[in-house]
Every structure is written in C-alpha cells, then in structure tokens.
Amino acid sequence: MKDLKARILAAVENDLEEIEKELAANLDPHLDLVRDVAGHLIFAGGKRLRPLLMILAARACGCNRQCAYRFSTIFEYLHAATLLHDDLVDGGAMRRGRPAAHTVWDPPTAVLTGDFLLARSLSIAASAGRPELIEVIANITENMSQGEIQQLHRKGALDMTEQEYYTVIKRKTAVLFQGACRAGAMIAGAGQDRQQALADYGYHLGMAFQMADDLLDYTQTGEALGKVPGADLREGKLTLPVIHALAKARDDDYKLMCRIISGSGFSREEFETLVHLLNAYGGIAYTGARASEHIGLAKQALNGLEATKALEVMHDIADYALARKI
Amino acid sequence: MKDLKARILAAVENDLEEIEKELAANLDPHLDLVRDVAGHLIFAGGKRLRPLLMILAARACGCNRQCAYRFSTIFEYLHAATLLHDDLVDGGAMRRGRPAAHTVWDPPTAVLTGDFLLARSLSIAASAGRPELIEVIANITENMSQGEIQQLHRKGALDMTEQEYYTVIKRKTAVLFQGACRAGAMIAGAGQDRQQALADYGYHLGMAFQMADDLLDYTQTGEALGKVPGADLREGKLTLPVIHALAKARDDDYKLMCRIISGSGFSREEFETLVHLLNAYGGIAYTGARASEHIGLAKQALNGLEATKALEVMHDIADYALARKI
Numbered sequence: 068m069k070d071l072k073a074r075i076l077a078a079v080e081n082d083l084e085e086i087e088k089e090l091a092a093n094l095d096p097h098l099d100l101v102r103d104v105a106g107h108l109i110f111a112g113g114k115r116l117r118p119l120l121m122i123l124a125a126r127a128c129g130c131n132r133q134c135a136y137r138f139s140t141i142f143e144y145l146h147a148a149t150l151l152h153d154d155l156v157d158g159g160a161m162r163r164g165r166p167a168a169h170t171v172w173d174p175p176t177a178v179l180t181g182d183f184l185l186a187r188s189l190s191i192a193a194s195a196g197r198p199e200l201i202e203v204i205a206n207i208t209e210n211m212s213q214g215e216i217q218q219l220h221r222k223g224a225l226d227m228t229e230q231e232y233y234t235v236i237k238r239k240t241a242v243l244f245q246g247a248c249r250a251g252a253m254i255a256g257a258g259q260d261r262q263q264a265l266a267d268y269g270y271h272l273g274m275a276f277q278m279a280d281d282l283l284d285y286t287q288t289g290e291a292l293g294k295v296p297g298a299d300l301r302e303g304k305l306t307l308p309v310i311h312a313l314a315k316a317r318d319d320d321y322k323l324m325c326r327i328i329s330g331s332g333f334s335r336e337e338f339e340t341l342v343h344l345l346n347a348y349g350g351i352a353y354t355g356a357r358a359s360e361h362i363g364l365a366k367q368a369l370n371g372l373e374a375t376k377a378l379e380v381m382h383d384i385a386d387y388a389l390a391r392k393i
Numbered sequence: 394m395k396d397l398k399a400r401i402l403a404a405v406e407n408d409l410e411e412i413e414k415e416l417a418a419n420l421d422p423h424l425d426l427v428r429d430v431a432g433h434l435i436f437a438g439g440k441r442l443r444p445l446l447m448i449l450a451a452r453a454c455g456c457n458r459q460c461a462y463r464f465s466t467i468f469e470y471l472h473a474a475t476l477l478h479d480d481l482v483d484g485g486a487m488r489r490g491r492p493a494a495h496t497v498w499d500p501p502t503a504v505l506t507g508d509f510l511l512a513r514s515l516s517i518a519a520s521a522g523r524p525e526l527i528e529v530i531a532n533i534t535e536n537m538s539q540g541e542i543q544q545l546h547r548k549g550a551l552d553m554t555e556q557e558y559y560t561v562i563k564r565k566t567a568v569l570f571q572g573a574c575r576a577g578a579m580i581a582g583a584g585q586d587r588q589q590a591l592a593d594y595g596y597h598l599g600m601a602f603q604m605a606d607d608l609l610d611y612t613q614t615g616e617a618l619g620k621v622p623g624a625d626l627r628e629g630k631l632t633l634p635v636i637h638a639l640a641k642a643r644d645d646d647y648k649l650m651c652r653i654i655s656g657s658g659f660s661r662e663e664f665e666t667l668v669h670l671l672n673a674y675g676g677i678a679y680t681g682a683r684a685s686e687h688i689g690l691a692k693q694a695l696n697g698l699e700a701t702k703a704l705e706v707m708h709d710i711a712d713y714a715l716a717r718k719i
Contacts (some may be wrong), residue, residue: 097539100546152508156501175482178504179542182478185511186534193527201519201527208512213423216505220426 071387078380079119085136086118086143093140093191096183104168104180109147111163117142117247120272120384124251124265126377127369135254138195141204142247144188149211149239151181156219157302200253207246214238222303225313225325232307233274236281241273248272264368268381271365276388278358281306285342285351297338300328307357309341312350320344362389397713404706405445411462412444412469419466419517422509430494430506435473437489443468443573446598446710450577450591452703453695461580464521467530468573470514475537475565477507482545483628526579533572540564548629551639551651558633562603563596570599590694594707597691602714604684607632611668611677623664626654633683635667638676646670688715 076083090109096102118139125135153159154167155177161167169177185208192204218235221227248269252262284299285308299306305313305328313324324344327337345351365385372378402409416435422428444465451461479485480493481503487493495503511534518530544561547553574595578588610625611634625632631639631654639650650670653663671677691711698704 098543101539101542152504156504174500175545176542178478178482179538179545181508182511182538183535183542185508186531186538189515189527190531190535193524193531196524198519198522198524198527201515201524205512205516205519209509209516212505212508212512213427216427216502216509217424219501219505 071383071390075380075383075387078376078383079123082119082122082136083115085133086115086122086139089136089140090118090143093137093144094187096187100176101180101183104172104176105147105184107165107168107171108150108162109143111165113143113146113163115143116384117146117243120244120269120381121247121251121254123377123381123384124248124269125255126251127265127372127375127381128252128255128257128261130251130255132254135251138191138200138250138254139247141188141191141250142243144184144191145204145207145211146243148181148184148188149215151177151184153215156215159302195254197253200250203246203250203253207243210238210242214240214242218304221305223329224305225328227305227310229307229310229314232305232310236274236277237270240277241270244273244276245269261372264371267368268365268385271361271368272385272388275358275361275365275385278307278354278361279388279391282308282351282354282358285345296335297333297341300338300341301332307354308345308350310350311353312345312348315348315350316344320348358389362386397709397716401706401709401713404702404709405449408445408448408462409441411459412441412448412465415462415466416444416469419463419470420513422513426502427506427509430498430502431473431510433491433494433497434476434488435469437491439469439472439489441469442602442710443472443569446570446595446707447573447577447580449703449707449710450574450595451581452577453591453698453701453707454578454581454583454587456577456581458580461577464517464526464576464580465573467514467517467576468569470510470517471530471533471537472569474507474510474514475541477503477510479541481507482541485628521580523579526576529572529576529579533569536564536568540566540568544630547631549655550631551654553631553636555633555636555640558631558636559600562600562607566603567596567599570602571595574598587698590697593694594691594711597687597694598711598714601684601687601691601711604633604680604687605714605717608634608677608680608684611671622661623659623667626664626667627658633680634671634676636676637679638671638674641674641676642670646674684715688712 094102094105094109096105121139121142122135150162151168154162155169155174159167160170168180189204192200214235214237218239221231245266246269249262249266252265281299284297284306300309309328313321316324324341327333327341333341362385366382369378369381420428420431420435422431447465447468448461476488477494480488481495481500485493486496494506515530518526540561540563544565547557571592572595575588575592578591583591607625610623610632626635635654639647642650650667653659653667659667688711692708695704695707
C-alpha cells in the first residue's frame with residue numbers, strides 16, 4: 068500500500084510540480100482579496116488528482132504538450148469552486164486542514180469566490196478554442212450543482228435508495244473525474260473511441276473513489292481522518308454503507324439505527340453501535356464490493372489502449388483509490 | 394415617456410413572447426426542485442432586457458434566425474444566476490415582487506440553483522459551437538463575480554471613490570449588457586467592426602442603466618419602488634449620488650451625512666435630510682449628467698450601422714434607460 072502510493076508519487080512528481088506552477092500562474096484575479104480567498108483553499112494542498120488525471124489521459128493518448136498543464140488547472144479550479152460552495156452548504160468548518168473559507172471570511176465571499184473560480188476555469192477552457200471541451204465543462208457543472216442539490220434535499224432521509232445514492236455520487240464526483248479524463252483525450256486529439264475509453268475509466272474511478280471516501284467515515288478513527296467520526300451522518304448524508312444496512316436490518320435493529328441517525332447528534336457509543344450494525348448487516352463489505360467492481364471496470368476501460376507509462380500510473384491510481392486509508 | 398415605453402413594447406412584443414417560450418423550454422433541470430427554485434425567480438417577470446438586447450443586436454446585423462432566441466436565454470439565465478447569489482450576499486428579502494429564493498427555500502438551495510443556472514447558460518452557449526461566444530460568457534462571469542466581491546468588501550466605506558464606483562458598475566452590470574450585444578452581433582456573423590459597435594452600445598447602455606437605477610433609490614418614493622427608500626444605503630452601498638455629494642460637501646454637512654450613513658439604520662427624516670443634501674451638493678444632477686453622457690455614447694456607437702427597425706428600438710431603449718422612473 069505504501070509502495071503503491073510511493074510509486075505513483077514518484078511517477079508523477081514532475082507533473083505535480085508543473086500543475087502547481089500553473090495553478091498559481093492562471094488564478095489571475097483583478098482583486099487581491101479574491102487571490103487570498105481562492106488561494107487559501109487552492110494552495111492548502113490537495114491531491115491534485117483531477118488535473119493529474121487529465122494530464123495522464125492526454126499522455127496515454129500520446130500528447131506531451133506543455134500547454135496541457137494549463138488546461139489541467141480547469142479541473143482543480145472547478146473542484147475548488149464546488150468545495151467553496153459545498154462547505155458553505157454543508158456548514159463544513161475545516162477543509163484541507165484549514166478553517167473553511169466561509170468561516171475565515173464570510174459566506175458571501177465564499178459564494179462569490181466560488182463563482183470566480185468557475186468563471187476562471189471557463190476562461191481557460193475557452194482559450195483552448197474547442198467547443199467540445201466547453202460542452203464537457205458545462206456538463207460537469209450542471210451535474211455537480213444538481214447532485215449537490217439532490218443530496219441537500221434528501222438530507223437525513225431514511226428512505227434514500229441505493230439507486231439515488233449512485234445518482235448523487237455520479238453527479239457530484241464521478242462526472243468531474245470522467246470529464247477530466249475525456250478532456251485529456253480531447254486535448255491529445257484522440258478519436259471518439261479513445262475519448263470514450265478514458266471517460267469510462269474516469270467515471271468508474273470516480274464512483275469507486277467516492278464510495279471509498281464514504282467508507283472511510285466508518286472504517287477509520289477520527290484521529291486518522293482529522294475530524295470527528297461519523298461526520299457524513301452528522302451532516303445528514305446517508306451513504307451506501309448505511310443505506311445497505313438499513314435495507315437488510317431486522318426490525319429491531321432497523322429501529323435502533325434510525326433512532327441513532329435521526330437523533331440530534333449521537334454519542335461515541337451510539338456511533339460504535341451503528342458501525343457494529345453496518346458491519347453485521349454487510350453495509351461495509353457491500354460498499355467495498357461495489358467500489359471494487361467499479362475499479363475493475365475502470366481498468367477494463369483501458370484495455371484497448373497502448374501500453375504506456377501513463378497507463379501504468381492510471382492502473383496504480385485505480386488500485387490506490389480502493390486501498391487508501393485516508 | 395409613457396409613449397416611449399409603449400412604442401418599445403409594441404416593437405418587441407413578438408420577441409418577448411419568443412424569449413419567454415425559450416426560457417421555459419431550455420431550463421431543463423433533472424430535478425423538480427431546481428425547476429421550482431429557478432422558475433420562482435425567472436418566471437416572476439422581469440424586463441428580459443438582456444436577451445432582448447442580444448436579439449436586437451443580432452437583427453441590427455441582419456440576423457433573423459429563430460435559433461437566436463434560444464441563445465438569448467443565456468443572458469437571462471446568467472442574470473438570474475447572479476440575482477440568486479446577490480440577493481443572498483446582500484440579504485435582499487424581495488425580488489421581482491416575490492420573496493427572494495433564499496428566504497422561500499434556504500441559502501444553500503439558492504447558491505446551488507444559481508450554480509445550475511450558470512451551468513445551464515454555459516451549456517446553451519457551448520451548443521452554439523463558437524469558442525468566441527464562450528469567451529464572452531467567461532469574461533462576463535469573471536467580471537460579475539469580482540464586481541460583486543469588490544462591492545461587498547467596500548460595503549459602507551465612506552472613502553469609496555467615483556472611479557471605484559465606475560469599476561464596480563462596469564463589472565456587475567455593463568459587462569453583461571456589453572456581452573449580450575456582442576453575442577448578438579457574433580451570432581449574426583458580423584465582423585469585428587460591427588461587433589465592437591454593438592458591444593460599445595451595450596457597455597454604455599449598461600453604465601447608464603445602473604446609474605439610473607442607483608438614482609431611483611433617491612428620487613422615487615418607497616411606494617413607487619415597492620420597497621423602503623434608501624435600500625442601497627441600508628445595504629451599505631455607496632453609489633454615485635452619495636459619493637459625489639460627500640466629495641463636495643462642506644465640513645459640517647459631510648459629518649452630518651457620514652453620521653446618517655454610518656449609523657445602524659436611519660429614520661425617514663434622516664433619509665430626507667440626506668436626499669436634500671444629495672440635491673444641494675449636486676449628487677443627483679451629477680449622476681444624471683454622467684448617465685446622460687453614457688446614453689449619448691451608446692447612441693453614437695450605433696452611428697455606422699444601417700438604419701433598421703431594430704436600430705430604432707435600440708435608440709428608444711437608450712432613451713428609456715435614462716428616463717425611466719422605475
């Protein structure tokens with residue numbers, strides 16, 4: 068596991084440096100305040116997974132042009148824009164180990180800086196002069212806003228279905244991964260087949276990534292996550308481990324779980340009881356299995372592509388998405 | 394004045410109907426909730442001035458294609474997106490005679506629906522397959538978000554300069570008018586000269602429109618406006634009438650004005666005193682004169698264009714922007 072991470076990081080070290088440079092170079096606001104607020108989030112670190120995926124997808128299609136780094140920032144700015152709005156929507160207090168922007172400044176500033184970052188990614192996309200790239204971005208933003216709205220308005224709903232969950236995580240996470248990979252193929256001038264292959268990889272990776280992320284809330288200690296355990300549930304987000312366990316639970320356990328989930332907060336003991344039930348009814352295992360299926364499909368999508376170093380890294384990233392502990 | 398409005402409305406009656414149809418047809422969300430929230434604002438009326446300007450600009454350049462109506466919705470959706478976010482930022486309670494969306498639903502829903510509308514306008518723009526149109530939209534959104542941030546962070550600042558005011562209203566209003574007119578010319582396939590002429594018309598019209606709007610807060614009764622008088626000032630927005638009067642005021646009057654503006658709210662009497670001083674120090678007249686100059690420049694920008702019915706209407710709209718009482 069540690070080896071896998073180390074191998075990925077060694078392979079993309081130069082890419083991450085170039086992405087970092089471009090993130091600073093293309094932010095370009097007219098106002099210092101905007102630079103401060105956007106920079107607070109963007110330069111607090113972050114895995115840069117989305118721009119990296121675009122770069123790798125482009126390289127897997129034979130494109131090594133330096134300008135690809137510039138276009139890759141689109142996907143980090145887009146991501147940052149949604150983080151700014153989502154933290155506000157969810158009332159999230161911390162992000163990337165720093166206080167969230169809406170608490171450091173104020174909610175209006177976070178809203179408007181998010182709008183600016185969205186606009187910035189659009190400007191960069193427009194400068195590519197490729198309408199199909201804009202369609203990808205437009206599709207991502209439409210889906211993300213609706214995924215978040217759906218999640219918000221099903222907050223705490225105990226009748227959330229597995230299908231609904233898939234729709235939400237597709238919209239809020241997988242479509243961006245998918246779009247970043249498709250954009251990489253586009254910029255490389257790849258044809259429809261290769262574009263679709265890379266888009267499929269991104270989609271399945273994104274689905275698995277979100278499921279793995281949702282699992283962490285129940286499998287990792289609060290110390291490891293750097294926040295209190297059960298944060299999703301405290302925000303009223305019912306994810307697959309819970310949805311599956313609720314569907315399978317005996318009547319008395321169902322009622323117990325509902326009581327814990329619906330109450331105004333829960334104790335550490337109650338949370339441990341819940342995690343025990345999630346395990347007992349297979350919610351954890353089931354989610355892991357679904358994530359694993361998506362990783363399988365992500366790798367399968369790459370089958371037809373020429374074996375390259377970039378492809379190897381994409382395989383490693385798929386494995387890592389599933390195995391990561393944080 | 395009434396005749397002018399009636400003449401404009403008669404000339405664009407069919408256009409407004411077509412725009413209305415397209416606004417309903419292109420909203421197209423996946424979620425009923427999004428349709429409800431977006432529709433609450435969009436179908437509460439509104440002048441449809443921005444899409445109308447795009448249509449007229451296209452027609453002034455010889456384009457009568459039906460598809461122009463579809464593209465014109467871009468500018469109303471963009472406008473609606475910013476209204477949703479701005480009402481939230483300003484804490485505005487009413488919009489178009491209805492309670493603002495963030496009060497009917499909640500702030501998160503207003504943020505995310507605004508994001509959706511921005512994404513929707515982008516999708517429609519992308520479907521035109523013209524990268525230069527996307528650049529216009531990106532430029533509008535970047536400017537608008539920064540104009541709003543600048544306004545927000547200079548809230549209540551008594552040292553706001555005339556130049557700063559112009560920068561803010563350019564970004565938050567004029568750039569959208571300018572973009573709508575330029576887009577109309579683009580869709581008509583007009584060359585750079587005509588594109589620039591129409592963009593200039595839109596820019597100057599937008600500057601005058603915002604100044605006239607800012608004047609209304611001090612020249613109209615609360616009854617006529619449908620809200621309490623002095624709303625801008627209550628929100629901490631120092632507009633040109635105040636900025637000019639503060640710059641010209643004698644020391645004692647300057648202090649009196651500052652006291653009224655800086656206090657936590659002001660009485661009807663205090664507001665009347667302020668309006669008296671705005672008049673006495675020429676703040677009202679000066680703002681009217683600047684708006685009038687912009688209207689002159691807007692009309693002048695159209696000079697080189699062929700005389701058409703559309704051009705006549707654009708002249709009428711320029712006159713109306715200055716003369717409107719509400």
